Structures are given as structure tokens and as C-alpha cells.
Amino acid sequence: MCGIVGYIGERQARPILLNCLARLEYRGYDSCGIAVAGGNLQVHKDAVRVEALKEQLPRRLEGKIGIGHTRWATHGEPSKVNAHPHGDCTGKIAVVHNGVIHNYQQLRQKLIKEGHTFTSATDTEVIPHLVEKHFDGDLEKAVAKALAEMEGSYAIAVLMDGKAELIAARKDSPLIIGIGDGENLIASDVPAVLDYTSRVIYLEDDDIAVITGEGVRVKKNGETVDRKPQRVTWSVEDAQKGGYEHFMLKEIHEQPKVIRDTIRANLYTDETAADRDISEKVGAGEILMLACGTSYHAAMVGKYVLEQLFKVPVRTELASEFGYSGQTSSQTQAIVITQSGETADALKAIKRLRSEGCPVTVITNVVSSSATRIADHVVYTMAGPEISVAATKSYTAQLMALYWMSLFSARIDLRRKDSLIMELRQLPGKVQRVLDDEETIAQHAAQIAKHDNVFFIGRGINYPVALEGALKLKEISYIHAEGYAAGELKHGPFALLNGKAPVVAIVAPDNNYEAMLTNIKEVKARSSPVLALVEEGDEVVAEVADSVIVVPKVDPLFSPVVNAVVLQLLAYYAAKERGCPIDFPRNLAKSVTVE
Numbered sequence: 235m236c237g238i239v240g241y242i243g244e245r246q247a248r249p250i251l252l253n254c255l256a257r258l259e260y261r262g263y264d265s266c267g268i269a270v271a272g273g274n275l276q277v278h279k280d281a282v283r284v285e286a287l288k289e290q291l292p293r294r295l296e297g298k299i300g301i302g303h304t305r306w307a308t309h310g311e312p313s314k315v316n317a318h319p320h321g322d323c324t325g326k327i328a329v330v331h332n333g334v335i336h337n338y339q340q341l342r343q344k345l346i347k348e349g350h351t352f353t354s355a356t357d358t359e360v361i362p363h364l365v366e367k368h369f370d371g372d373l374e375k376a377v378a379k380a381l382a383e384m385e386g387s388y389a390i391a392v393l394m395d396g397k398a399e400l401i402a403a404r405k406d407s408p409l410i411i412g413i414g415d416g417e418n419l420i421a422s423d424v425p426a427v428l429d430y431t432s433r434v435i436y437l438e439d440d441d442i443a444v445i446t447g448e449g450v451r452v453k454k455n456g457e458t459v460d461r462k463p464q465r466v467t468w469s470v471e472d473a474q475k476g477g478y479e480h481f482m483l484k485e486i487h488e489q490p491k492v493i494r495d496t497i498r499a500n501l502y503t504d505e506t507a508a509d510r511d512i513s514e515k516v517g518a519g520e521i522l523m524l525a526c527g528t529s530y531h532a533a534m535v536g537k538y539v540l541e542q543l544f545k546v547p548v549r550t551e552l553a554s555e556f557g558y559s560g561q562t563s564s565q566t567q568a569i570v571i572t573q574s575g576e577t578a579d580a581l582k583a584i585k586r587l588r589s590e591g592c593p594v595t596v597i598t599n600v601v602s603s604s605a606t607r608i609a610d611h612v613v614y615t616m617a618g619p620e621i622s623v624a625a626t627k628s629y630t631a632q633l634m635a636l637y638w639m640s641l642f643s644a645r646i647d648l649r650r651k652d653s654l655i656m657e658l659r660q661l662p663g664k665v666q667r668v669l670d671d672e673e674t675i676a677q678h679a680a681q682i683a684k685h686d687n688v689f690f691i692g693r694g695i696n697y698p699v700a701l702e703g704a705l706k707l708k709e710i711s712y713i714h715a716e717g718y719a720a721g722e723l724k725h726g727p728f729a730l731l732n733g734k735a736p737v738v739a740i741v742a743p744d745n746n747y748e749a750m751l752t753n754i755k756e757v758k759a760r761s762s763p764v765l766a767l768v769e770e771g772d773e774v775v776a777e778v779a780d781s782v783i784v785v786p787k788v789d790p791l792f793s794p795v796v797n798a799v800v801l802q803l804l805a806y807y808a809a810k811e812r813g814c815p816i817d818f819p820r821n822l823a824k825s826v827t828v829e
């Protein structure tokens with residue numbers, strides 16, 4: 235969602251801010267802006283992409299200190315006036331903000347009565363006015379007083395004309411400081427600063443940092459705290475396209491490596507605390523898995539995996555729905571899956587689980603993300619930065635974490651366990667074979683792209699894969715797509731089968747095979763074209779379906795990996811055929827930090 239950047243140092247801030255903002259584009263945004271101080275404060279913003287803002291900027295925009303923002307509208311439409319940075323009445327203060335200020339209406343009314351004038355519909359605009367109100371020469375103190383009046387979540391960067399410092403603060407919204415040589419940066423996300431440094435301070439809730447070109451001082455509740463810089467292992471190349479046309483395609487192609495890295499990491503770390511905890515305690519109770527979006531589909535696959543390997547009941551719930559129901563007991567072990575570690579609904583669910591005494595293991599891809607700070611245990615996935623809004627390699631990495639977690643303590647026959655571990659090691663090669671078949675999949679995608687409605691069906695462990703296939707297609711190609719448990723098709727969607735809505739059927743050679751075959755025949759009887767994903771060697775389905783995509787032979791337990799990769803490519807090439815902005819689909823954000 236919204237992205238924050240800031241720069242202070244010896245170089246001109248403008249190109250650095252624009253470059254950092256471009257690196258944050260993947261989070262999803264509808265407007266952007268920068269403020270640069272150098273003699274006077276200049277703010278330039280609009281409801282445009284970063285590239286277009288760059289073109290609009292005046293030739294002379296000099297200054298070695300500045301802040302920038304990409305906005306994803308929540309309060310007020312995407313427009314020039316609502317874009318950040320926002321300012322005060324004097325025109326000397328500029329603020330960029332991520333998060334939501336719940337009491338902004340009251341604050342705004344109060345400030346208006348005190349003579350402040352507002353120009354935007356945003357909640358953010360109260361911040362510069364509060365800072366102006368409290369400023370008596372000390373910017374840090376003024377910011378601290380402003381924050382004390384605010385309720386809600388925030389990550390902010392504050393710039394004041396004439397001050398050789400930036401102020402950064404966070405509460406329930408991520409913010410990092412990139413430590414450079416004679417220069418420092420602020421960002422809401424690590425990839426923004428990778429071109430300049432790999433040393434990063436992760437701010438914690440209620441931290442207020444004063445940043446100059448020479449150093450960083452952090453205070454929490456008025457006391458100075460020591461926040462040590464950490465070295466990030468993600469490289470600039472990791473966060474760049476590396477010759478691929480889109481980040482999504484690059485990330486799809488990285489999946490064999492992601493699987494290999496996960497296996498390698500887990501081989502050497504032996505048993506993690508999280509694995510132990512789950513295997514020790516789970517016997518008595520149930521596992522509850524919570525997540526949103528693609529991570530939820532990984533959780534749904536996880537349910538089948540854990541139930542088969544652990545022999546315990548597993549429940550999955552959407553994190554966004556958990557607040558309204560969802561029972562827990564003293565024996566509930568929770569697993570929350572969140573790629574970003576910042577999804578507001580996932581964080582809320584973790585807090586509730588903890589307050590009810592449930593131990594929470596978080597599976598995430600982002601070191602020191604908010605979820606890692608409030609969980610009991612953390613399992614890191616090995617996906618590297620995922621830039622494309624549509625999740626691909628993070629899904630596979632989540633599945634790998636779940637496979638490994640459950641295989642380690644699996645309550646199954648030893649021979650079966652060994653054979654699964656062996657299969658798992660062969661998975662990178664199998665996924666590579668799917669990728670090698672890219673051209674064939676692209677041809678099928680060109681056919682899919684001609685339609686406005688597509689159904690995906692699967693059963694058992696491949697039911698969530700059908701949901702994920704539909705989600706991928708609708709996210710990036712804007713084709714209306716529905717995922718269904720194959721047995722449910724005749725309870726409604728059949729009414730829509732008219733020859734114009736193709737059905738993508740995922741057929742694995744498991745105990746659902748015969749039922750899937752019957753479902754395909756039912757669809758064919760209603761004249762809808764069927765594209766089936768089948769395992770190599772299967773000749774039966776090809777006789778019934780209109781066309782097939784052949785996937786390598788894997789144990790059915792691992793079929794959600796190879797099948798999902800096919801569906802990712804199908805969605806990618808359908809979106810490409812339709813000329814869609816694949817990496818940054820309209821209205822979507824990579825990290826959804828509002829409920």
C-alpha cells in the first residue's frame with residue numbers, strides 16, 4: 235500500500251527520492267509526491283505514476299534533504315490535493331504518512347477552531363498542523379506532542395524547512411532507516427533503499443527517530459534507545475527484473491531456487507523451535523490456520539498436509555473474518571501465514587489469538603516485519619523480495635515451510651516419510667519442467683484470454699489450487715474467474731455454463747480422480763470447453779477434455795506446487811495477451827495495511 239521514503243545527506247535528494255519511490259511502486263499506489271528542502275520547501279505531487287511525476291518536476295528542485303510518498307487512497311479520492319506530502323499553514327512543514335488516524339475528524343475540527351485551514355480530505359493532513367501547533371523551536375518535541383494526540387496507526391516522516399534533520403516515527407506500520415555513508419534514508423520497505431545501503435535499522439512501535447546525514451538517534455517514551463543496524467541479505471538484483479519483462483515472470487521462474495533454498499535452510503537448521511512447539515503440543519488439540527489472499531490458499535493446502543502428516547484436526551479461517559467468530563481453546567495452536575508480515579487483518583488476528591492464550595507461529599517472508607514482533611515463533615520463508623503484487627513464489631515458499639514443518643514431526647510410517655522427503659528434494663527439478671513448458675501454457679492462455687468468465691475446479695488438496703488459479707487470473711488479467719470445489723459446480727455455477735465460459739480442471743491422481751473425471755464429463759455435457767491439468771502418462775482425461783496441460787509426476791501431496799505454477803503462468807500470459815499492467819494491477823496493493 236502506501237510507501238514512504240526520505241533522504242538526508244551530501245547528495246541531491248530529488249533523484250534519490252524518485253528512485254526509492256520507483257522501488258516501492260510494487261506496493262500498489264494511485265498518486266505520489268515529494269518534498270525537497272533547500273533554501274525553501276518545495277512540494278510536488280499528483281495522482282500519477284512516479285515516472286510521470288518525474289516529468290512534471292521543475293528543472294530547479296535542489297536540496298539535500300527530502301521526503302516522498304506513494305499513496306493508496308483510503309481517506310479521500312486519488313487526486314493531486316489528497317496526495318502526500320501534506321503541509322501546515324506556514325508552508326514550512328511537510329509530512330508523509332502510512333496508516334490511519336482514527337480520531338482525525340475530532341482533531342481536524344479542533345484545529346479549524348484554532349485557525350488552521352485544511353485543503354485535503356485526508357486524515358494525514360492533521361499531522362503537519364499538529365506539529366505546527368506544538369512547534370517551539372524543537373521539531374522532535376513537536377512531533378512527539380503531535381503523536382500523543384493521535385489515535386490509530388502510523389509510519390511518518392517529517393521535514394521542516396531550515397532544519398537539517400528528518401523525524402521518523404512508527405506505530406503499527408513498518409518503517410526502516412537505511413544507514414549510508416554520510417547519508418541516511420527512511421523507507422517503509424527494505425527494497426526502497428537497497429541501491430544505497432544494505433544496513434538497516436528496523437524501528438519499533440512508538441519509536442521516534444531524529445535522522446541527520448551523520449547519524450540516527452532513537453527515543454521511545456522519551457528515553458533514548460539503542461537500535462542496532464542489521465545487514466539485509468536481499469540484494470539489489472533480488473529486487474530488480476533481471477532481464478524478465480515483468481517481476482511476476484521473474485518471480486515465477488525463481489521458484490525452483492526458492493524450493494531449493496528452503497530445503498537447504500531446513501536441512502542445516504535441524505529442528506526449529508516452532509517445529510518442536512507444534513509437534514509437542516498439537517497432540518492434545520487442534521491447529522488453527524489464519525491468513526488472507528494467496529496466503530490463505532497456502533493455509534488451505536496446509537490443512538490437508540498437516541491433517542495427513544500430523545493426524546490432527548486443522549481449521550482454516552480468513553484472518554479478515556476471524557474477528558467476528560472463531561472459537562479458540564487452551565489447546566489451540568495457531569499458525570498465521572503472511573508474506574509481508576504487515577497485513578492488518580493478520581496482525582489483528584495474531585493479537586486476538588495471543589490475548590486468548592493461543593501460541594502463534596507466524597510464517598512470513600519479511601524479517602522483522604510487524605507480525606514477527608508479536609508472534610511466539612517465526613518461520614521465515616526463503617522467497618527473497620516479492621515485488622509483483624500478485625503473489626507467486628511467496629505462495630510456494632509458504633507451502634515449502636508447511637511441508638517441512640509437518641514432515642519433520644510427521645506421525646506417519648517411516649518409509650512413507652523418507653519417500654516424501656526424497657520427493658521434496660526432486661521438486662525443484664519438477665517445477666523447472668513446468669517452466670520449460672512455458673510456451674505451451676502461453677498458447678492455452680491466449681485462448682483463455684478470449685473469454686470474460688472462467689471457472690477453475692479441483693478437489694481435495696487441489697481445491698485451494700483452483701481458488702488460487704482463479705484469484706491469479708482475476709487479479710492480473712481482469713477476467714472474471716471463480717474457483718470451485720468440483721463437487722459444488724452443479725450447485726449453482728452450472729447455470730453459467732453455456733459454451734462461453736471455459737472450465738480449468740485440476741486433476742491429480744489421488745482418491746479424487748474418478749470424481750474429477752465425472753465432473754469434467756458433466757461440464758462437457760453442458761458444452762463448456764475444458765482445459766485439464768493432468769499428470770504425465772494420463773491418457774484418460776485427454777479423451778474427455780478439450781485440451782490438457784501435462785504436469786510432471788509428483789506425490790499428490792506436492793501437486794499444489796506444480797499445478798499452481800502452471801496456473802500462475804496461465805494467468806500471466808492471459809494478462810499479457812490482454813495488455814494488462816501485470817505487476818501493478820489496478821486497485822490492488824502488495825501489502826494491505828488497512829482492515
Ligand code: G6P
Pocket residue numbers: 526527528529571572573574575576577580623624625822823824825826
Ligand atoms: C494482498 C496481496 C496478495 C496477498 C494478500 C495477503 O492482497 O495483493 O498477493 O496474498 O495481500 O498478503 P500477506 O502479506 O498477508 O500474505
